[in-house]
Amino acid sequence: MGFSLKNITAIVGGQWQGENPDASIDNVSIDSRSLQNGGNTLFFALSGPNNDAHKYIPELVSKGVSAFIVTKIPSGINANFIKVDDTLTALQTFAGYHRNEFDFPVIGITGSNGKTIVKEWLNFLLSPDFNIIRSPKSYNSQVGVALSVLGINQQHNLGIFEAGISLPGEMAKLEPMIKPTIGVLTNIGSAHDEGFGSQDEKVSEKLRLFSNAKIVICKKDLRIEKYLDSQVFSWSYDDKSADVFISKNTQQHRTYLNIEYRDLFLTVEIPFTDSASVENAVSCLMVLLYLNYDDQTIRERMSQLFPVEMRLKVKNGTHNSTIIDDSYSSDFQSLKIALDFLESQKHHGRKTVILSDIYQSGLSHQELYE
Structure with a gap:
């Protein structure tokens, strides 16, 4: 990747605060749990309805991360910060710039x-x-x-x-x-x-x-x-x-x-x-x-195509049963395809469908379960 923090600040239209704008970035991360190389990583502190990654900044600094893109700069932390209005938009802008290279x-x-x-x-x-x-x-x-x-x-x-x-x-x-x-x-x-x-x-x-x-x-x-x-x-x-x-x-x-x-x-x-x-x-x-x-x-x-994990993958079960694993996604169109596939399997007379909630339905909770 090899972008300097100075370049990234300009690309995402952010405000710089830090001591080393010429530091080179080789990786980006949004997940504190999967961090591999802290020293050359730029962490995007994404905020969602259930989580705000800004709270992980002190822990990440202790792991060697020194560069962050944030919407608010925390006090009392010695690191390089790029402040933006929206960290997701900044991530997407940076990705688009990188694609054009x-x-x-x-x-x-x-x-x-x-x-x-x-x-x-x-x-x-x-x-x-x-x-x-x-x-x-x-x-x-x-x-x-x-x-x-x-x-x-x-x-x-x-x-x-x-x-x-x-x-x-x-x-x-x-x-x-x-x-x-x-x-x-x-x-x-x-x-x-x-x-x-x-x-x-x-x-x-x-x-x-x-x-x-x-x-x-x-x-x-x-x-x-x-x-x-x-x-x-x-x-x-x-x-x-x-x-x-x-x-x-x-x-x-x-x-x-x-x-x-x-x-x-x-x-x-x-x-x-x-x-x-x-x-x-x-x-x-x-x-x-x-x-x-x-x-x-x-x-x-x-002729050598293969099943993809958790997408209509046929497995042998116990007691002479067959399991069709289609757990990758849950929406009505995927369910219809899975049921059509189930119907095409002729080796067993009895068929059972195990369903979880279908969140990608476009229907209200009441309509979905009627």
Whole structure:
């Protein structure tokens, strides 16, 4: 990273107080528990409804941290401080500046479901050919995206980042940090899964991520394309006017995708049969086609796709039972996909669903539990 505190103060528009403005920063942190190298770390004291990280500053100073971005400077502590109006905004501004220091392709992924799976699969498919920086785990929030982007360094030549939103206006903060050159839209789902008043509002908000992208990869849908200024690279199961036309054939535990693209006719085998996994695999396949991968490489790598932890992962249970672990997220669209997947499993007659609260429903407490 190698930014001086003086430079960072200017980037985030803060006020400096300290003794060493030329000190170099190599890491940023928002979590006092995961601190690794205090001496060259800049700590952002984020404040939320349940926690204010300013209270950890004395403890962090004792661990060797000497640089902080804060909204209020504590008294009696000898350290370097950059005071700002909002520490989250400062973190995002710094991440956006850092992103602009690099000029390599970046794949930005959004949608109601499948973001993390598509990101992990693309990392697997492309890592033999690129040094990839990607969002860790499911870091797709206002904070997670910033931390992911700040991990970019000179060794990377491809970025893969996911963006998740739950309210109007949030994507406008994520887009400048990710600034994708290639966009991937997995699906839209229902407006009620998130805090949007209508499907149109949800679609237009998600697509803000691609406002500066060269190309957007998505299932062919005129409702989506009307919001896009970027070139669209579309696929379809039933519309031959799409750029890529796909027919599928399921046999036992595998699906065979018959691809028609320009003068190319290609059959690709993937180790999944449920519709959600197949569509996520198609999103990845479209990226390979766009990047001009050869037929053999596409077939070989797509056939090796794997389940992602806690996303429709099938495990053997006791007493001849089967467990489907889909505990990664909890919303109605994810539940519908999981139930469809459960229904496709034919080895057991009796089926049981174990649910927690569904917080990402867009419904009131009374409506949710009626």
